[in-house]
Amino acid sequence: MINFDAHSYPYTSQRTATYGKKGMVATSQSLAAQAGLDILKKGGNAIDAAIATAACLTVVEPTSNGIGGDAFALVWVKDKLYGLNASGRAPQAISIDAVKAQGNEKMPTYGWTPVTVPGAPSAWAELSERFGKLPLTEVLQPAIDYAENGFPLSPILAKYWNLAHEKYKKLFTGEEYKPWFDTFTLNGKAPQAGDMWKLPGHAATLRSIARTKAKSFYEGELADQIDAFSRKHGGFLRKEDLALHQAEWVEPIKANYRGYDVWEIPPNGQGLVALLALNIVEGYSFKEKDTVDTYHKSWEAMKLAFTDGLRYITQNDKMTVSIEDLLSKEYAAKRRELITDTALDPEPGEPARSGTVYLATADEEGNMVSFIQSNYMGFGSGIVIPGTGIAMQNRGHNFSLDPEHDNRLEAGKQTYHTIIPGFLTKDDKAVGPFGVMGGFMQPQGHMQVVMNMIDFNLNPQAALDAPRWQWKEGKVFELERSFPEHVALTLEQKGHDVRYAVGSGSFGRGQIIVRNEDGVLIGGTDHRTDGTVAVW
The missing domain is CATH 3.60.20.40 (Gamma-glutamyltranspeptidase, small (S) subunit)
Incomplete structure (x- = not known):
């Protein structure tokens, strides 16, 4: 194992490493980390803790990830490492010609065009089904509680929330962006550090995902809502695209x-x-x-x-x-x-x-998880499905519109992923x-x-x-x-x-x-x- 120097480089924060034995969760928000640890204490394993933490992060750090994002995981279980790719694909109806016909010379950053199929809910369900010990309804409950009852904003979270709001109120003038402001602002303002914030639509969506093991997101009522909002505003994404999605080991x-x-x-x-x-x-x-x-x-x-x-x-x-x-x-x-x-x-x-957002978990049994989840560029595409809290990612922005490029846009294709x-x-x-x-x-x-x-x-x-x-x-x-x-x-x-x-x-x-x-x-x-x- 690595022979750490106990006196090595006390850079910047001059903090020491944290030590433990029975379990550990490390991530960018203390509320999410504690939620994962609570799941460990209830008898869950490192995989359950990772799912709980990831779901919680969509609530308490929406500036970096969301239910409408993608996820990847490396999972160590019983002396073997497993990989999970839960990144979504481009819609079946999209093409280089169709995007250029909109007047684009490169893939746009915001709006419906760069939206690809979200993979994060499928990652939670797949990890839970294969390696989890507790039911998904119990594992997602901490995230549901924070969304329903509220949580206080931490300082860096508030900083990026406000920066996004200042940027978006200049960029997002179309009707399709109104649900973003309805969800993440109040009376024309973004919340400040220490403010309590609730996301009731988010809570209802998480409860549906937990109850159906994410099937409602890809085949049921949530898929219908995503499809309807995409059609209304000229998006390429359809319910059929969601139904085709499968997280891949x-x-x-x-x-x-x-x-x-x-x-x-x-x-x-x-x-x-x-x-x-x-x-x-x-x-x-x-x-x-x-x-x-x-x-x-x-x-x-x-x-x-x-x-x-x-x-x-x-x-x-x-x-x-x-x-x-x-x-x-x-x-x-x-x-x-x-x-x-x-x-x-x-x-x-x-x-x-x-x-x-990134998180790492470990339990006393020897299980360990490396998990990452994102909407891309902060809140993602700026598209939020009304009443659901689902902020859609803009991963399609990384596609090339050059037909000769390896990462060229194609229907049903996964893009270069960061x-x-x-x-x-x-x-x-x-x-x-x-x-x-x-x-x-x-x-x-x-x-x-x-x-x-x-x-x-x-x-x-x-x-x-x-x-x-x-x-x-x-x-x-x-x-x-x-x-x-x-x-x-x-x-x-x-x-x-x-x-x-x-x-x-x-x-x-x-x-x-x-x-x-x-x-x-x-x-x-x-x-x-x-x-x-x-x-x-």
Whole structure:
């Protein structure tokens, strides 16, 4: 297991890791984390706790996820890792020509056009059916209670809720957006930190999903309501699209990094990018974390990996190159040869042809879950189904309207997906779940926290607290304000276009749980969010 340095890097928040034995839930909202822990104490397992926490997050953090979003999970049960892809597909009626006929040269960000089939409810039902111990009605009850009785807004949640409202009241002028304002504002205002907020429509929807094991969402009355609102406002989504949806159990993909297996969900998720980058930097030996050499090589590796990901990642069976070829050590060596002492402009390689919430849970039985769920870009498309609290995602925005692009828009297709759960094992034993949410920051965050723990022996809390960097495009990197300035200045001399970012909102928000050889759970949660590690 990882040999954490007890005195390692007390970055920024100077918080210590959290320790426990019987159970642990780490996520971005304390109310949701506590709800998951309560389910553990009632006899549920880590899977039940993950579902309860995820459902609760749709209520207490609607700025980042919702019932109308997608989800992915990595689940460790009885010494085996399982992957679940619950991302939805494009409607059957949509096409590049149909979108261009609306006057679009690229996929729009808001409205009905970028809406794909939501997968989150199917993830909850599928996980519960296969691995849960408690009935879904009991597991979703904490979320229903918060939606029905109200919850107080935490500070960072209130900040992003208000920012969204300020933006949306300028952008959303059509009748189709009125339910968003009806649901998430009162008397023309968004709630503030400490305000109580209720979501009664949300409660009724969660109760229906729990009672029917999500069938009402895909085949019943909720599907009818989604269909009707889509038809009314010219959307492509239909009840038939919802009925065709099925969460899919998939084989996770991995890269071995210095003796540890780093696991991700296969494409259409972008976890492949993190593995490609780790494969490249594994060819180097890093003695210290905050050095120009460490950052330069890590940055160059990430640029090369991301360029490949943006070129090739789409629905798994529609990729033009194989995952095995991309993840081969030979291909990593070929990409590594491109790294010199100065910054490069990355281009995709040629291998051989063959708005988000994250949570981690663990229980005393040894089960562990890495779970991620999102509407994308905060509240998603801006479309809320009247009276239901269902905020629809806008994942279709990532499709390309270029008919020659691997990730081109097609009816019934899954798009390149940004949300990715991560998991670490060593010698076929679980080390634990990890994740960093936040759009295209996610694989970059995965790479950074894995290197922080494995290369530099940082405990989970320190690994999350460390200053982050983010590749934007070309030679441009954004840095958090806490990033060492003397290192940044020297990196500029190597040709990197270095820019300090205002605030930390774009650098992701993560959680980690690790189980040591004595069975003790060690957890960390990001200081960039309102997060908590609930422990038993």
